[in-house]
Amino acid sequence: MILFILRRLLALIPLLLGVTFMVFFLMSLTQTNYLTPLKAERDISPQMIEALEKKFGLDKPWYERYFLWLNNVLHGDFGYSWIYKMSVIELLMQRVQATLLLNLSSLLLAWCIAIPIGVLSAIYKDSLLDRLSSFLAYISISFPEFFLALLAVYFAARTGWFPIGGLTSIEYPFLSPIDKLVDIAYHLVLPTVVLGIGGIANMMRIMRGSFLDAIRADYVLTARAKGLPENVVMFRHVLRNAINPLISTFGYVIAGLLSGSLLVENIMNYPGIGQLIYSALMKQDQFVVLGSVVFSCLLLVLGNLIADILLAWVDPRIVHHE
Amino acid sequence: MTGPTVSSPLLSVNSLKVYFPIRKSLFGRSKEWVKAVDDISFTIKEGQTVGLVGESGSGKTTIGRTIVRLQDPTSGSILYEGKPIHNLSQKQFRPYRKKIQMIFQDPHNSLNPRLTIESILREPLDIHFPGMEKKQKKEKIVELLEKVGLSAEHLYRYPHEFSGGQRQRIGIARALAVGPKLIICDEPVSALDVSVQAQIINLLMDLQQEFNLSYLFISHDLAVVEYLSDYVLVLNKGRIVEEGTPEEIYKHPKDAYTKKLIASIPSI
Numbered sequence: 246m247i248l249f250i251l252r253r254l255l256a257l258i259p260l261l262l263g264v265t266f267m268v269f270f271l272m273s274l275t276q277t278n279y280l281t282p283l284k285a286e287r288d289i290s291p292q293m294i295e296a297l298e299k300k301f302g303l304d305k306p307w308y309e310r311y312f313l314w315l316n317n318v319l320h321g322d323f324g325y326s327w328i329y330k331m332s333v334i335e336l337l338m339q340r341v342q343a344t345l346l347l348n349l350s351s352l353l354l355a356w357c358i359a360i361p362i363g364v365l366s367a368i369y370k371d372s373l374l375d376r377l378s379s380f381l382a383y384i385s386i387s388f389p390e391f392f393l394a395l396l397a398v399y400f401a402a403r404t405g406w407f408p409i410g411g412l413t414s415i416e417y418p419f420l421s422p423i424d425k426l427v428d429i430a431y432h433l434v435l436p437t438v439v440l441g442i443g444g445i446a447n448m449m450r451i452m453r454g455s456f457l458d459a460i461r462a463d464y465v466l467t468a469r470a471k472g473l474p475e476n477v478v479m480f481r482h483v484l485r486n487a488i489n490p491l492i493s494t495f496g497y498v499i500a501g502l503l504s505g506s507l508l509v510e511n512i513m514n515y516p517g518i519g520q521l522i523y524s525a526l527m528k529q530d531q532f533v534v535l536g537s538v539v540f541s542c543l544l545l546v547l548g549n550l551i552a553d554i555l556l557a558w559v560d561p562r563i564v565h566h567e
Numbered sequence: 568m569t570g571p572t573v574s575s576p577l578l579s580v581n582s583l584k585v586y587f588p589i590r591k592s593l594f595g596r597s598k599e600w601v602k603a604v605d606d607i608s609f610t611i612k613e614g615q616t617v618g619l620v621g622e623s624g625s626g627k628t629t630i631g632r633t634i635v636r637l638q639d640p641t642s643g644s645i646l647y648e649g650k651p652i653h654n655l656s657q658k659q660f661r662p663y664r665k666k667i668q669m670i671f672q673d674p675h676n677s678l679n680p681r682l683t684i685e686s687i688l689r690e691p692l693d694i695h696f697p698g699m700e701k702k703q704k705k706e707k708i709v710e711l712l713e714k715v716g717l718s719a720e721h722l723y724r725y726p727h728e729f730s731g732g733q734r735q736r737i738g739i740a741r742a743l744a745v746g747p748k749l750i751i752c753d754e755p756v757s758a759l760d761v762s763v764q765a766q767i768i769n770l771l772m773d774l775q776q777e778f779n780l781s782y783l784f785i786s787h788d789l790a791v792v793e794y795l796s797d798y799v800l801v802l803n804k805g806r807i808v809e810e811g812t813p814e815e816i817y818k819h820p821k822d823a824y825t826k827k828l829i830a831s832i833p834s835i
Contacts, residue, residue, distance in 0.1 A: 470637060
């Protein structure tokens with residue numbers, strides 16, 4: 246198992262190299278850079294621009310800059326944000342926490358709702374509950390996340406029940422530890438719901454389908470023939486076998502949520518990594534873009550790794566060959 | 568097999584019908600039915616093996632499942648030791664699950680892949696013998712495994728680590744766990760290799776002698792049924808077309824369908 250994890254982590258290296266190289270290359274294709282808008286300013290002298298170009302290394306060709314960056318990263322230095330005037334690592338640490346918090350809470354929300362509804366609509370297949378939940382699922386799958394986010398912002402603005410954006414209130418630094426938690430949770434509600442709704446619909450359909458498969462299996466008849474009560478049959482025998490696909494979706498759900506959270510974070514003004522990537526790209530804040538891409542990649546691969554480990558844990562038939 | 572001890576029947580099935588709806592009309596009432604089991608009657612005496620043969624789709628499995636109440640009958644009655652069991656609720660039927668057990672056809676799918684052999688065998692004990700102590704249960708489980716030719720070292724393995732024949736042995740041990748008097752064997756050997764088939768059939772016959780079990784042996788394989796049955800029912804499209812001792816059926820088949828079945832047995 247440990248070997249398996251190590252191998253996965255090793256496979257991460259070429260992936261990260263490839264992704265960062267691509268990003269560097271793509272960013273070099275745009276003829277402009279961070280300094281372009283400055284060149285248009287009259288009161289900044291060309292000498293000053295040149296000095297800045299030298300300082301940022303923008304006078305060298307992109308591939309040379311890539312290897313310079315790579316060398317720095319290997320020494321633990323992810324560079325410096327030209328916009329935020331702070332080190333990329335520090336910036337990312339704040340943002341990654343917020344994004345992880347948002348994604349995990351919406352994943353949790355989605356699971357808590359999707360699993361019971363999926364199970365119930367499989368057990369009571371073709372019932373009113375089943376049809377209604379299928380109908381609602383299709384509606385929520387068809388709703389784009391950015392539109393839901395806009396609705397949520399509108400809702401918050403109209404009712405004033407929820408904050409319109411941000412991670413914390415202005416008075417956050419002065420709150421007691423418990424109030425701080427409450428404050429963060431309060432700000433998390435709307436983004437979580439918006440991001441979670443699409444996930445709920447997907448996972449509910451997956452859960453329903455795999456539960457229906459498992460319910461028809463012969464070992465369910467065996468369990469009934471043993472004389473086990475129906476709830477034991479359903480939860481001990483069916484659910485445990487039906488949960489696999491949901492766990493393997495964990496990895497790609499994380500990826501989906503991350504890309505979904507890019508839109509949601511931007512619209513709802515939630516200070517996560519998605520918002521950071523977007524604004525950094527727009528302003529060509531090169532090292533921030535690269536740093537964010539590296540971290541998103543890491544999260545994605547780690548999500549998949551966790552899903553694989555969980556699968557091996559719940560299903561004795563899965564052995565990771567070392 | 569030696570003759571049965573003469574007594575009142577252990578199980579009697581009287582004009583059993585099981586219909587499945589095919590299409591529902593606008594108001595949810597079924598207009599057309601598949602007559603899976605259509606007016607069937609037979610009895611099983613203590614220690615006796617009754618064979619039920621027919622091709623797939625003839626309703627054999629449905630009969631077996633109806634007796635163990637995995638399927639509700641449409642009409643007719645099923646009596647166990649003279650008491651009706653066809654109209655009991657699942658809860659009322661639970662004590663009878665101790666008496667009537669079932670062995671399934673597919674040893675690969677009939678064991679839950681997530682459970683160890685120990686938990687597969689412990690579950691029926693937990694349900695039917697709630698007073699039994701943990702240590703006793705464990706002893707009983709090991710004893711069951713040894714009875715079917717496995718051993719204690721297999722306790723904490725999972726079903727996928729066993730061969731088809733071994734899994735069917737586990738299925739048999741599972742059925743035996745609660746001490747049943749009647750076992751419905753639903754094609755217990757048809758998914759196995761021929762050499763393994765013989766082992767399992769011999770195991771079933773040994774266990775029958777040891778525990779005085781009665782079997783309803785469901786199979787499409789007339790040769791197997793003839794070998795171990797005291798009495799044979801030939802089923803076609805939900806109806807019994809011929810019944811009698813294996814010799815009668817095998818040597819002097821009367822019905823055209825039975826003749827066809829016998830002709831289909833490969834001879835060497």
